[in-house]
Amino acid sequence: MGAKNKARNLDHEIRDEEMEEQDETSKPVSKSKKVAKEHKEQLQRLQEKDPEFFKFLQEHDKELLEFDDDDIDDDVETDMEDAEMQEDEDVGPDMEDEEEKPSKNVITTEMVDSWCNSIRENGQLGAVRSLMKAFRIACHYGDDAGEESSVKFHIMSSSVFNKIMLFVLSEMAGILRKLLKLPSSGGKKETITDLMHTKQWKKYNHLVKSYLGNSLHVLNQMTDTEMISFTLRRLKFSSLFLAAFPSLLRKYVKVALHFWGTGGGALSVVAFLFLRDLCIRLGSDCLDDCFKGIYKAYILNCHFINAVKLQHIQFLSNCVVELLGVDLPSAYQHAFVFIRQLAMILRDAFNVKTKEAFRKVYEWKFINCLELWTGAVCAYSSEADMKPLAYPLTQIISGVARLVPTARYFPLRLRCVRMLNRIAASTGTFIPVSMLLLDMLEMKELNRPPSGGVGKAVDLRTVLKVSKPTLKTRAFQEACVYSVVEELAEHLAQWSYSVAFFELSFIPSVRLRDFCKSTKVERFRKEMRQLIRQIDANSEFTNERRMSITFQPNDPSASFFLEDEKKAGSSPLSRYVAILRQRARQRNDSLMESSVLVGEKASVFGSKKLPASDDEDDSADEQGATVFSSSSWLPGSASKDKPPKEEKKKKKRRMTQQEEVALEEDIVEDLVLSSDEEDGFLCDAPADEDGSASDVFSSDKDDDLKPVSPREQTKKRKLKNLPKKNVKSHAKQSKKRKRAN
Structure with missing residues (x-):
């Protein structure tokens, strides 16, 4: 009982000292350090005078004895930042005009430089937290939720925005790895699962989640392809942390698939490298989603082929084949399901023998899928996992050639x-x-x-x-x-x-x-x-x-x-x-x-x-950094400024032109992956009553893959209602008009 009373008295004394420190905010920072030293000296004296009581505290109240100087420094840093915030807010109390109110809470370049320098030189955690808050504000700038009164700081200039984004995207991966005591590069899923049970993860996981979540948000807001490429390239070094956040992982996979399918130039390559890195590091956590998603994205982008798109589809096919090589046993399971679907569609065409059934086979989606799996089988023909697919694929291709x-x-x-x-x-x-x-x-x-x-x-x-x-x-x-x-x-x-x-x-x-x-x-x-x-x-x-x-013909030496x-x-x-x-x-x-x-x-x-080496990757990062720093882009700024009337007219003209082209040609819509589409994905699509999965590749196009325009549809309806004689005369008149024109 005496030991328990001593513990209570010591606890009350420490709490009284902490209350006094909180009340005395105006005292200098050096006094809080003195208090910390006195507390440590008090614990050392207690261990020398009463070792039994010290053992009792070790068994029943470890938190009281686990005292760290870093925590004191962090508190000091945050106190200094709060003091700076109060000073900035208290400057100019007489000038309370409505026009000057926003300037009170502006992040300046000096503040950003001080945070960056303190992180580089001392690795202070308080500066990291302040910079992550600024990064969150930068990523959500222009959003409706970002203009709340609870937000203390705002970013007004593009130079400050670019400084924050460039430093965080370039340096934050290394900073987080140092805080979590991880190697500077590499790592597998097991390293994160082991790390999640440690004290460091409980202390710093909110910084990791904030960095990944805000980066995902700003990726969805960007429109410049070079900036998106730079952001994805830098996020690749932090892809290992996504093993701890499955919901964020699924969203990142969808975003990367969208940029891979619809992006142009280097963006498609960067998005694919990001996906491949995810599959290599996280393994089974994202393999299924990546294999299904990339096959679906490929199908959505190969509805139509011309001289330009032929090379793009070949590039997409090579990417799919490359990604399948990450895990061949898992790739075989998915390939078997997809090839079986193609076989069921071909079987329906042979059995039903209608134009609609033939059209489902003789269209670009079906043929390009055959090209894709042909490339996969040829690339991994020496592997025991993919070689068994050669025979059923050969049967399907031969049947398609003989169908009509x-x-x-x-x-x-x-x-x-x-x-x-x-x-x-x-x-x-x-x-x-x-x-x-x-x-x-x-x-x-x-x-x-x-x-x-x-x-x-x-x-x-x-x-x-x-x-x-x-x-x-x-x-x-x-x-x-x-x-x-x-x-x-x-x-x-x-x-x-x-x-x-x-x-x-x-x-x-x-x-x-x-x-x-x-x-x-x-x-x-x-x-x-x-x-x-x-x-x-x-x-x-x-x-x-x-x-x-x-030797004989059946001899292996033949x-x-x-x-x-x-x-x-x-x-x-x-x-x-x-x-x-x-x-x-x-x-x-x-x-x-x-x-x-x-x-x-x-x-x-x-x-x-x-890219064959890390040097080429770094040079690409430098190019992206120059684009990022030279840009005056601010997310959400376009939503505030109303476009002039001339720009609205131009947009209307572009929309009408796009609609006309969409009616005349077979233009594939941009890939938008949602949860509803994922649930109805073709791998999980239920078969029809006769066991077919023909709805997967259903199409309303004619045999020549040219959609009928609205004018032609109305002409056909009118001609159906007319008698045969009138139809012939109508056709003759239309021919005469064409000759006259």
């Missing part, structure tokens, strides 16, 4: 053949591609002389279906025949070093000779004869060496037949394919140059490379 075997879908069939050739080359398995190509040569559209004139050059990479007049043009026939020759030579060149090449090439060579006899176009006959000569030369090349072998020649690429077909590739590259380049759709940003995504 007409000449108008030659471009789509050629795309399927290219995908099959890529899978066969990467996996080393034989796929009967030659039958798909030889069937195209036997169609009557390629055996007749062109009756539609020369026609415009057709880029088979950017179309899935051609019109009937285009089928009769010379340009389309040449493009098809040359593409068939190139892909057939590519397929045969893959097996030009096989023991069984003579047997594999026998049927294609026979059918090519039949085409030479049946065709009436001399250019096509000359092209086919050249390919036949190369096939015969390659057969002699393999037969000569086959005469000297002693796979090493002509291994040295294969590495050197010395077969006749290999050399011929190299010439054909060069010719195809020149033809595609000429189409790109002659295309009206090619603009300044056409080669941005094709030439963009990921």
Whole structure:
């Protein structure tokens, strides 16, 4: 009982001293330090005089003995800041005009510089807290909630805003790591889970949450792509802390996916690097969300293809494939589900056989998804996790090529053949591609002389279906025949070093000779004869060496037949394919140059490379910092200033132009990821009664992927109501008007 009474008396004495310190705010700071020293000396005397009572305090009241000088310094700093605030508020009591009231609570550059210097030199926690408060005000500047009377300071100048943003985004990651006693870089999810049970985390986690939350808010307010790139690049060093805040993690994933899908230039690369860093460091916490989200973002951005967007979609596909490589077992599970959905849509098209079912398969979304998974299987063909997907994907692609075997879908069939050739080359398995190509040569559209004139050059990479007049043009026939020759030579060149090449090439060579006899176009006959000569030369090349072998066809050593020649690429077909590739590259380049759709940003995504080292990343940070510091941007400032009437008129004109273009072309809307869309994501989409998931790729477009304008819709409605005679007369009158115009 005596020990308990002593503890109570000592506790009362300490509380009285603390009350006296709080009341005496006008006393100098040195007095509070003296009180702290006296308190520590008192505890040391107590340990010497009464060690039993000191042990009792250690067992029952540890907080009284755990005394730290840093806490005193922090309190001193905050007291000094409060004193400065009071001084700033008390300056000029006589000048109480309404116009000068906002100037009382303004953060100046001197204040920001003092905070930054104290953080760099001494690492004072009080300055860190003050700077984080200023950072929060900067991020929420212009918001309705940011103009409350409880906020003590405001940021009025753009220079102060830029100083705060630049210092916090550049230095805060290192400051937080020092406070939490973490390494200066790197780390995994386990380091944060272990840290969450320590005293440092309980003391400083509010600073981490404030930094990440305010940075996310300002990311949603920014519009300049270079500033967004700089912010995301700096936040990548703090992505490890998101393991402790799952709600913030999901929001960051959505924002990064939005910038990845809709951004241009370096922004897409930076957003993807941020996502990949999240997946590497946090693992299972964000892998599912990232895999589902990036596949959905890819689908939303590949509804339509032209000469410009072709490279952008290729860039997005490469990013998805790269992200899947972070965790292949998890990627296999998602890929299996998505490929199965494609198979179910194709199965419905074969069973139902309606235009709507065919349209769901013969559209850009479906074909681009096949291209994506082809790239993934080819990239990880040597891995045991992804290799089993090659067979079902090959079956789907072959079924798509044979779904509608007409000449108008030659471009789509050629795309399927290219995908099959890529899978066969990467996996080393034989796929009967030659039958798909030889069937195209036997169609009557390629055996007749062109009756539609020369026609415009057709880029088979950017179309899935051609019109009937285009089928009769010379340009389309040449493009098809040359593409068939190139892909057939590519397929045969893959097996030009096989023991069984003579047997594999026998049927294609026979059918090519039949085409030479049946065709009436001399250019096509000359092209086919050249390919036949190369096939015969390659057969002699393999037969000569086959005469000297002693192993059986089923012997494993057959796979090493002509291994040295294969590495050197010395077969006749290999050399011929190299010439054909060069010719195809020149033809595609000429189409790109002659295309009206090619603009300044056409080669941005094709030439963009990921940063190979940290030095390149730092140089990019310096460029972003210069953009940030030179900008006079303030978040929310545009909402306060009303735009003039001329700007409103320009905006209206732009909106009307955008609406007209959206009706005439297939423009994909910007990606807006919300919780409702996430709940109905295609991976979790319920199947129909017959087990199909056809609603995933449903579309209201026609076969040519050109939406009908409102004028055409009204004309069609009027024509339906008219009798047949009136319809014919109406059509004649419209033709006469067009001729007159």
